[in-house]
Amino acid sequence: ATAYDLATLLKEIKSGKTHVKGEDLFLSDSDCRKIGNVLAKNETLEELDLAETEVGDRGAANLAASLRDNKTLSILNLSDNNCADQTTEAFLQLLKVNGTLTKIQLTGNYCDDKYVKELNLALRKNKTNKDLFLLHYENFENALKYGVKGPWGMSKLMIVGQGRAGKTATVKTLLGQAFSPDVESTVGISLTQTKTTTTDSGWGIAQEKTKDEAILPYMKGKKKEVLGEHKVDFAATVAAKVAVKRVETQAQKLRNERPSLARFVSKMPSTKMVAKQAKKEKKRKEKVSSKYNKKAKGNRKAELVIDDDIGDYDSEEGEEEGPPIMDHDTVFKKYNVKLITKAQNNLNSLAFTIWDYGGQKVFYTLHHLFLTKYGVYILVFDMREILSDEDEATTYLTFWLNSIRLHAQEAPVLLIGTFHDHVKSTQDLGEIDQVIGNLIAAFPQVETDKVYNRNFFPLDNTLPMNPKENVKNGDAEHIKANIERVSRNQEHVKREVSLRWLRCLDLMLEDDSKSKLSLSEVKTMAEKSGLTSSDEIMAMLHIFNELGVITHMTSTDALKQVITTNPQWLLDALSMIIRDSTLHMFDLNEMEKMGLEGEAVTLMNKGIASRDLLEHLWNPSEVTFLLDLMRRTLLLSEWRFGDTKQKRYMVPSLLQDDHHTKPKEFKGDRFVFDFSQSYLPVGVFSRLVCLCVGYCGVNASSKTPEPILHKNNAQMWLNENENSKVTLLENKQKVWVVVEHSSVAHIALSMSLAMMSKLNEDAMGDGLEYATLIVTGKKAIRFVDAKKQRLEPWFHTSEGQTEKNRNPQAKIGVEDFLAAF
Numbered sequence: 152a153t154a155y156d157l158a159t160l161l162k163e164i165k166s167g168k169t170h171v172k173g174e175d176l177f178l179s180d181s182d183c184r185k186i187g188n189v190l191a192k193n194e195t196l197e198e199l200d201l202a203e204t205e206v207g208d209r210g211a212a213n214l215a216a217s218l219r220d221n222k223t224l225s226i227l228n229l230s231d232n233n234c235a236d237q238t239t240e241a242f243l244q245l246l247k248v249n250g251t252l253t254k255i256q257l258t259g260n261y262c263d264d265k266y267v268k269e270l271n272l273a274l275r276k277n278k279t280n281k282d283l284f285l286l287h288y289e290n291f292e293n294a295l296k297y298g299v300k301g302p303w304g305m306s307k308l309m310i311v312g313q314g315r316a317g318k319t320a321t322v323k324t325l326l327g328q329a330f331s332p333d334v335e336s337t338v339g340i341s342l343t344q345t346k347t348t349t350t351d352s353g354w355g356i357a358q359e360k361t362k363d364e365a366i367l368p369y370m371k372g373k374k375k376e377v378l379g380e381h382k383v384d385f386a387a388t389v390a391a392k393v394a395v396k397r398v399e400t401q402a403q404k405l406r407n408e409r410p411s412l413a414r415f416v417s418k419m420p421s422t423k424m425v426a427k428q429a430k431k432e433k434k435r436k437e438k439v440s441s442k443y444n445k446k447a448k449g450n451r452k453a454e455l456v457i458d459d460d461i462g463d464y465d466s467e468e469g470e471e472e473g474p475p476i477m478d479h480d481t482v483f484k485k486y487n488v489k490l491i492t493k494a495q496n497n498l499n500s501l502a503f504t505i506w507d508y509g510g511q512k513v514f515y516t517l518h519h520l521f522l523t524k525y526g527v528y529i530l531v532f533d534m535r536e537i538l539s540d541e542d543e544a545t546t547y548l549t550f551w552l553n554s555i556r557l558h559a560q561e562a563p564v565l566l567i568g569t570f571h572d573h574v575k576s577t578q579d580l581g582e583i584d585q586v587i588g589n590l591i592a593a594f595p596q597v598e599t600d601k602v603y604n605r606n607f608f609p610l611d612n613t614l615p616m617n618p619k620e621n622v623k624n625g626d627a628e629h630i631k632a633n634i635e636r637v638s639r640n641q642e643h644v645k646r647e648v649s650l651r652w653l654r655c656l657d658l659m660l661e662d663d664s665k666s667k668l669s670l671s672e673v674k675t676m677a678e679k680s681g682l683t684s685s686d687e688i689m690a691m692l693h694i695f696n697e698l699g700v701i702t703h704m705t706s707t708d709a710l711k712q713v714i715t716t717n718p719q720w721l722l723d724a725l726s727m728i729i730r731d732s733t734l735h736m737f738d739l740n741e742m743e744k745m746g747l748e749g750e751a752v753t754l755m756n757k758g759i760a761s762r763d764l765l766e767h768l769w770n771p772s773e774v775t776f777l778l779d780l781m782r783r784t785l786l787l788s789e790w791r792f793g794d795t796k797q798k799r800y801m802v803p804s805l806l807q808d809d810h811h812t813k814p815k816e817f818k819g820d821r822f823v824f825d826f827s828q829s830y831l832p833v834g835v836f837s838r839l840v841c842l843c844v845g846y847c848g849v850n851a852s853s854k855t856p857e858p859i860l861h862k863n864n865a866q867m868w869l870n871e872n873e874n875s876k877v878t879l880l881e882n883k884q885k886v887w888v889v890v891e892h893s894s895v896a897h898i899a900l901s902m903s904l905a906m907m908s909k910l911n912e913d914a915m916g917d918g919l920e921y922a923t924l925i926v927t928g929k930k931a932i933r934f935v936d937a938k939k940q941r942l943e944p945w946f947h948t949s950e951g952q953t954e955k956n957r958n959p960q961a962k963i964g965v966e967d968f969l970a971a972f
């Protein structure tokens with residue numbers, strides 16, 4: 152981009168461009184300061200051309216100062232300006248801390264040659280560092296120190312949809328595994344780690360046995376190969392990848408340029424020719440780059456490395472050999488051969504963590520914990536269901552699309568229609584396509600099939616496959632190609648990750664015996680990896696959580712303290728409690744032996760778990776943590792009613808539906824949280840019940856009636872008084888709150904409002920959209936208007952009355968309850 156005035160120049164730099172050139176500009180010192188301010192924060196610009204812009208000494212010194220923290224700018228052209236010694240001095244100072252600049256052009260200025268030469272030497276050192284760090288394993292620590300980045304190349308596939316829609320079968324098909332007609336229904340969420348490359352035959356599971364798989368962070372328990380003193384780990388693999396890539400690009404260029412010299416790849420080619428070739432190469436690559444952006448970037452970087460023309464005054468330095476660019480063999484020797492081969496095979500590899508969600512409704516309340524914005528969502532449906540019961544099928548699909556949108560608005564979604572073996576006719580497929588088309592109109596994040604011009608991807612999971620004989624499932628291959636296409640375009644896959652982060656990740660995953668770490672343990676590991684800034688550590692954890700390699704919840708301070716390094720462990724623990732007992736039974740014989748049969752039945756039927764039962768289902772040493780996690784994610788609350796000899800807990804998502812009482816049978820004053828303009832996500836009502844029951848429990852005495860709870864309605868008492876009953880109801884995208892006696896209207900209102908906003912914040916990422924309406928007679932009026940009017944009985948008219956006056960028995964108020972949460 153070329154800019155002809157300062158404002159445009161600043162805009163161009165800020166816009167994320169990599170190369171910016173200022174032309175016909177007159178840059179005063181203060182202009183340079185403005186440019187400096189922008190550069191200091193910039194993370195994209197790699198080359199800035201300010202030749203012939205009248206930059207003076209002070210301006211250049213300003214620019215130099217601004218580059219102290221800049222990690223991207225590699226070439227700065229200040230040719231034909233008014234710089235003198237202050238400039239060279241400023242840049243010499245800068246180069247003590249800046250490891251990124253490799254070229255500063257100062258031809259046509261007033262600088263002393265002596266200093267320019269010194270400057271070039273310093274620049275060369277930068278280049279040397281960048282070049283060599285990876286080629287010497289002992290310099291691995293240096294790579295960490297210089298904050299070098301490598302390709303992340305990992306993504307997350309989230310497989311969601313109705314129970315028995317064929318999700319697990321789809322995962323198996325994508326992995327090239329044979330179809331089996333009786334797959335077990337998935338409990339909770341099951342994680343699989345895969346590896347895939349665009350070049351080889353397809354996706355495979357990263358298994359413990361296959362030694363040559365890329366080493367993936369999930370592969371806990373896997374024996375790590377030892378290389379010298381360092382373990383082969385994720386960071387080292389990525390480092391090797393970067394090294395291989397560089398060497399390969401360089402070798403390729405040399406081969407292109409001078410076929411006869413191919414054997415002498417370690418010799419430097421002439422700068423000019425390389426530059427010319429590089430330009431050509433770059434042009435070609437840029438054509439393909441929309442698809443393989445990362446690759447093109449790699450080449451461009453290599454071009455900088457190869458260009459030995461670091462300054463305009465170094466012509467006589469030609470004799471002094473720069474750092475030799477190592478050929479393939481040398482790299483091989485420096486690294487362990489295995490590691491290099493591995494890195495080579497995986498240059499373009501894309502690894503997925505597949506999250507196969509159990510389709511049973513009961514698991515839905517867990518979803519918000521794990522539906523994160525990075526990754527690709529695969530929404531699986533049984534095509535036969537669209538044909539047999541369109542309304543129901545589309546309701547389910549809409550539910551899922553809404554959930555994904557709430558939690559991962561940017562993530563691409565692919566719809567896969569299973570049972571292609573049953574639904575074959577063009578007419579049926581066309582009909583389904585139309586239904587899906589109408590459905591996804593409101594969800595731009597859905598990726599359609601551009602090749603077959605369809606809104607979804609049909610899949611026959613039963614097709615026999617044999618990778619050895621190259622018998623493939625055509626549907627599946629097409630789907631995989633599309634998943635790869637959308638993944639590779641995702642920012643987080645393309646993004647290069649600091650080796651320090653990867654190093655830290657390795658350390659975090661090193662101890663297989665642990666499933667979780669404390670924040671302070673992670674901080675120590677981060678320090679060992681060269682990370683000191685607390686902000687950066689939190690950012691790293693956030694991204695790793697989003698990427699699904701660890702779990703780190705941050706909605707409350709207590710949750711922040713724990714990092715789950717083995718998410719499957721957490722998922723399994725949670726689904727020990729939250730499960731559909733009709734489908735996924737507890738082993739009641741086992742329970743009987745332990746004398747826990749009755750308690751297991753109470754959990755399944757009433758959603759109430761005793762501490763003893765939890766200690767049996769979970770590892771006793773994990774009970775405290777898991778209880779705390781469930782409490783803070785509003786999946787469970789303490790049950791302080793009735794017999795209080797043993798600690799008990801209520802899990803509202805396990806409650807049974809009430810088929811007997813119709814919503815209108817609950818009589819009294821009412822108000823409503825109306826979600827009908829958006830939608831009411833699963834888990835909102837149960838969490839509201841969780842919080843309200845928890846609050847009533849705190850104020851309960853032995854005389855307080857026990858709450859009567861169902862999945863769709865909950866009756867609870869604020870205190871010992873029979874009249875203090877509050878009923879919560881879920882019905883058709885609305886949550887109703889009903890009080891039989893108006894004396895508790897005020898407290899019921901303030902309790903529900905506070906709890907709703909708490910759960911929105913803690914569990915729903917503040918994404919809920921609803922209207923609060925108060926019903927008077929046959930009309931509903933907006934909360935704000937009711938408040939203005941001090942509408943009885945919801946608002947007090949006289950100033951002096953407080954919550955406590957009205958409810959003398961209430962020991963603590965809503966605010967106190969939440970503050971202690």
Ligand SMILES: Nc1nc2c(ncn2[C@@H]2O[C@H](COP(=O)(O)OP(=O)(O)OP(=O)(O)O)[C@@H](O)[C@H]2O)c(=O)[nH]1
Binds near residue numbers: 333509
């Ligand atoms: N004929 C045929 N059967 C399929 C196909 N896909 C899945 N099935 C069968 O449908 C049943 C359900 O498949 P699963 O993969 O277990 O379904 P799921 O969505 O993982 O189910 P949950 O884990 O309970 O949510 C199994 O018996 C599969 O063998 C298909 O394309 N054709």
Ligand SMILES: [Mg+2]
Binds near residue numbers: 336337508
């Ligand atoms: Mg399944």
